[in-house]
Amino acid sequence: MANLFxxxxxxxxxxxxxxxxxxxxxxIPGDNFIAKSARSIIGxxxxxxxxxxxxxxxxxxxxxxxxxxSFNAENDIRARLALSPQSGPLFYKDGSNQLMAPLGQTDxxxxxxxxxxxxxxxxxxxxxxPSHTNYTQQSYGMSSVDQIxxxxxxxxxxxxxxxxxxxxxxxxxxxxxxxxxxxxNRGTPPPVLRFSAxxxxxxxSVPVVITNTVQDFESNVDYIDTPLQPGSGSIGxxxxxxxxxxxNVTLQPVVSRSAQQRFSLxxxxxxxxxxxxxxxxxxx
Numbered sequence: 661m662a663n664l665f666x667x668x669x670x671x672x673x674x675x676x677x678x679x680x681x682x683x684x685x686x687x688i689p690g691d692n693f694i695a696k697s698a699r700s701i702i703g704x705x706x707x708x709x710x711x712x713x714x715x716x717x718x719x720x721x722x723x724x725x726x727x728x729x730s731f732n733a734e735n736d737i738r739a740r741l742a743l744s745p746q747s748g749p750l751f752y753k754d755g756s757n758q759l760m761a762p763l764g765q766t767d768x769x770x771x772x773x774x775x776x777x778x779x780x781x782x783x784x785x786x787x788x789x790p791s792h793t794n795y796t797q798q799s800y801g802m803s804s805v806d807q808i809x810x811x812x813x814x815x816x817x818x819x820x821x822x823x824x825x826x827x828x829x830x831x832x833x834x835x836x837x838x839x840x841x842x843x844x845n846r847g848t849p850p851p852v853l854r855f856s857a858x859x860x861x862x863x864x865s866v867p868v869v870i871t872n873t874v875q876d877f878e879s880n881v882d883y884i885d886t887p888l889q890p891g892s893g894s895i896g897x898x899x900x901x902x903x904x905x906x907x908n909v910t911l912q913p914v915v916s917r918s919a920q921q922r923f924s925l926x927x928x929x930x931x932x933x934x935x936x937x938x939x940x941x942x943x944x
């Protein structure tokens with residue numbers, strides 16, 4: 661039965677596409693470059709609308725279209741910076757931390773818009789120059805993964821987004837601090853985080869630490885007042901955040917000694933050393 665409906669749908673779509681093409685040929689005749697380009701652009705737009713059961717101009721399609729959306733940090737391909745599974749009740753995982761509570765819903769900071777990500781991989785060689793030779797002999801020294809730069813924008817169009825942005829700002833700068841003073845575990849360095857972006861074989865739960873974050877509070881954008889908790893509108897509880905901000909984060913990959921012992925170039929080249937959000941970290 662399913663195949664019958666699929667075949668019927670394909671026939672309807674094919675006939676609709678043919679009708680669109682015939683109409684475009686009558687409306688925009690000619691074989692010159694401009695006419696062909698116009699038919700191609702308009703035709704591709706019409707086919708996209710037809711394939712998604714949409715009408716031009718946003719008109720109602722008359723159908724019942726339902727989208728099922730679910731969140732799962734394990735298969736989410738958005739750029740995310742999260743605490744490691746072994747972090748314990750820290751930051752947004754601390755039930756008493758109301759400031760970072762919004763990050764608990766997304767298991768860390770999720771960039772709402774695709775950020776610019778730059779990373780460099782390098783191998784170093786030492787040159788040997790024997791006497792009376794024409795070329796330098798290269799000896800391999802080591803390989804390394806340099807810092808990962810993540811630059812992206814955040815917006816705050818309402819108080820919920822503003823609270824999320826405020827939590828993000830505090831998470832990023834808090835992750836550059838060590839435990840000190842009155843902390844029970846004082847002397848412990850800043851926490852190791854997990855960075856993921858663009859799916860399994862790109863950046864998957866890579867252990868990192870934040871070495872630098874730059875937060876640009878520009879004067880030419882609007883600012884929105886947001887309370888720490890929804891429904892609390894007292895002036896003393898308000899904080900202003902920009903409606904648009906660019907955040908720069910510099911991450912340093914951290915590969916533990918045990919992870920280096922598990923390394924295999926053959927497995928690495930096959931994409932088998934990827935990490936999991938709740939397991940071992942991935943090898944960058």
